[in-house]
Amino acid sequence: MLHGKRILLIIAGGIAAYKSLELIRRLREEGASVRGILTRAGTQFVTPLAVSSLTQDRVFTDLFSLTDESEIGHIELSRSADLIVVAPASADIMAKMAAGLADDLATTALLATDKPVLIAPAMNVRMWQHPATQRNLGILRQSDIAIVGPNEGDMACGEFGPGRMAEPQEILKAISGLLDTGEKDRLKDCKVIVTAGPTFEPIDPIRYIANRSSGRQGYALAKAAAARGAKTVLISGPTNLPAPPGVRVVAVETAEEMLKACERELPADIGIFAAAVADWRISNVSSEKIKKTGASGVPSLALTENPDILAGIARHKWRPRLLVGFAAETENVIENGKTKLKRKSADIIIANDVSAKSGVMGGDRNRVHVISGDQVESWDILSKEEVASRLMDKFAQRLQSTRKAAE
Numbered sequence: 001m002l003h004g005k006r007i008l009l010i011i012a013g014g015i016a017a018y019k020s021l022e023l024i025r026r027l028r029e030e031g032a033s034v035r036g037i038l039t040r041a042g043t044q045f046v047t048p049l050a051v052s053s054l055t056q057d058r059v060f061t062d063l064f065s066l067t068d069e070s071e072i073g074h075i076e077l078s079r080s081a082d083l084i085v086v087a088p089a090s091a092d093i094m095a096k097m098a099a100g101l102a103d104d105l106a107t108t109a110l111l112a113t114d115k116p117v118l119i120a121p122a123m124n125v126r127m128w129q130h131p132a133t134q135r136n137l138g139i140l141r142q143s144d145i146a147i148v149g150p151n152e153g154d155m156a157c158g159e160f161g162p163g164r165m166a167e168p169q170e171i172l173k174a175i176s177g178l179l180d181t182g183e184k185d186r187l188k189d190c191k192v193i194v195t196a197g198p199t200f201e202p203i204d205p206i207r208y209i210a211n212r213s214s215g216r217q218g219y220a221l222a223k224a225a226a227a228r229g230a231k232t233v234l235i236s237g238p239t240n241l242p243a244p245p246g247v248r249v250v251a252v253e254t255a256e257e258m259l260k261a262c263e264r265e266l267p268a269d270i271g272i273f274a275a276a277v278a279d280w281r282i283s284n285v286s287s288e289k290i291k292k293t294g295a296s297g298v299p300s301l302a303l304t305e306n307p308d309i310l311a312g313i314a315r316h317k318w319r320p321r322l323l324v325g326f327a328a329e330t331e332n333v334i335e336n337g338k339t340k341l342k343r344k345s346a347d348i349i350i351a352n353d354v355s356a357k358s359g360v361m362g363g364d365r366n367r368v369h370v371i372s373g374d375q376v377e378s379w380d381i382l383s384k385e386e387v388a389s390r391l392m393d394k395f396a397q398r399l400q401s402t403r404k405a406a407e
């Protein structure tokens with residue numbers, strides 16, 4: 001079932017660590033390879049020799065071990081895994097993860113990873129119920145960390161309640177759940193609508209008002225959605241880009257056409273509004289080409305506000321379960337993004353700096369801030385393809401958790 005999958009197992013300090021040895025055995029039976037990291041406290045409960053005998057691999061314990069770093073660095077250690085599992089996850093390691101601390105090999109590997117992470121908390125009932133642990137748990141959930149357990153029952157410390165680590169069988173199930181949904185199936189059975197590109201608002205049959213949007217970020221998002229198995233519709237203003245593989249493109253020109261096309265595609269599971277929609281259109285569009293030599297001299301253009309497509313779809317009776325907007329800003333990027341999240345009733349706003357100095361408009365790269373509720377995640381500068389791929393995984397995970405909550 002897990003053939004060829006590579007698991008990095010971090011064993012933190014806790015009596016439940018003995019169950020992690022059984023977990024290693026079961027993972028290997030399923031065909032996975034397992035690498036072990038023991039925290040300093042972890043070594044007090046199970047020995048490196050026991051872990052290494054079961055993984056049939058070296059065990060990593062020390063961040064500054066010269067031999068380990070020269071043969072396999074801590075970055076490589078976390079990158080070369082398909083999934084990182086922290087079992088048992090002590091209150092201490094959860095707090096460090098929530099705060100982004102990296103003061104040993106385990107926490108450094110956790111901070112350096114871009115792979116999914118699963119934790120199996122295990123601790124004393126009161127430690128589990130402490131507001132600090134619950135607060136950290138909330139932060140980890142919001143950071144898309146998967147959590148299995150803890151279970152309720154008798155504990156090694158003699159108390160009863162929640163805090164027992166999930167059984168190896170349950171952890172195994174959670175692991176296969178996370179790994180089974182490979183990229184190509186992550187959005188299977190979902191419909192995704194993406195808007196992209198600029199809109200052209202006509203002045204007369206020849207001229208129009210437009211903007212500098214290239215449509216690249218939206219096209220990359222549609223490509224990433226289709227690659228994850230979603231039925232994907234890209235509603236695009238005029239661009240020079242080819243249709244991404246597996247994506248149905250609906251070509252539109254004006255904001256009003258874009259809105260109608262979006263409404264026609266409902267219901268959908270996810271709506272991503274990456275288009276740079278013109279805020280205004282010309283209200284006195286001329287049916288003939290306006291002549292320079294006309295008797296009235298320089299023509300004046302009257303403007304009317306365009307419909308806000310994202311806000312309109314947010315009010316629609318078939319509102320997609322996940323609505324994502326973009327906020328292209330030249331100043332106060334995050335603050336303006338937060339305001340837009342509320343004003344447009346979106347679930348997530350991707351705010352980015354499109355000032356001329358950022359080179360984002362028309363460029364290959366993007367630096368985004370993912371705003372959701374009160375949380376802001378600021379990402380490094382990445383290619384628009386990479387941004388799309390990571391965003392789509394985030395959306396898929398978010399959709400899955402809203403589904404679970406609705407069940």
Ligand code: C5P
Nearest residue numbers: 273274275277307308309310325326327
């Ligand atoms: O208000 P602003 O244009 O900055 O909002 C940006 C977000 O709203 C983007 O997601 C954009 O696609 C969407 N939008 C829209 N219809 C409009 C204006 C913006 O869907 N008329």
